[in-house]
Amino acid sequence: MTPHAIARRMAQCCRQLAERGLIAGQDGNVAVRLGADRVLVTPAGLIKALLRPGDMVEVDLRGRKRRGRHDPTSELDLHLRILTHRPDVGAVVHAHPPVATGFAVAGQDLAAFVLPELILQCGRVPLVSYGTPGTPELGDKLQPHLEGHDAWLLANHGAVTVGPTLDAAWIRMESLEHAARIIAAARALGQVNELGREAGLGLEARRDPSRKERRRGD
């Protein structure tokens, strides 16, 4: 994909996140790795649903702006922290999905084995303790949880998903919110039946075969 095609996809992603209610107004941000030391990120302070490809900002991994007419996202440190520490990650999506964030406000993770689709898409989703948005504190809190996960809930704030491509990270964000809604509905009905541990671990191994090795003796 050319940088322009990636920028177009980022704008589509932002529009859809807004249409699906996973962000409001200026909320949320997206980053896509362009090369060894180049990242395309969403701009700060603009309405996400109205972003155009030319609004995206190119930075290096140290956060220096390389191209673009706007300032980069206020959560630039969070995105660069992930891209620096996870070379397998090609894209990061940060949003405020209301039901998943509700779990994060309630101090609850989404790490139980309940829905096969959530396990296959996101694996176990940990809750990262609160860090002030737009400051390095947020990345400091997330960093210890980076290995072995592709989706995180941020306490009293929102969620982050990653993937090898923007589409993969974006799908994970939608799946995370969809699963959170289903689990919240089950709770409202009074019962959440969890999958057995074997079934859960089997699904997890299907999502990431290397995990089976890492988890030996778990």
Ligand SMILES: [Zn+2]
């Ligand atoms: Zn946020």
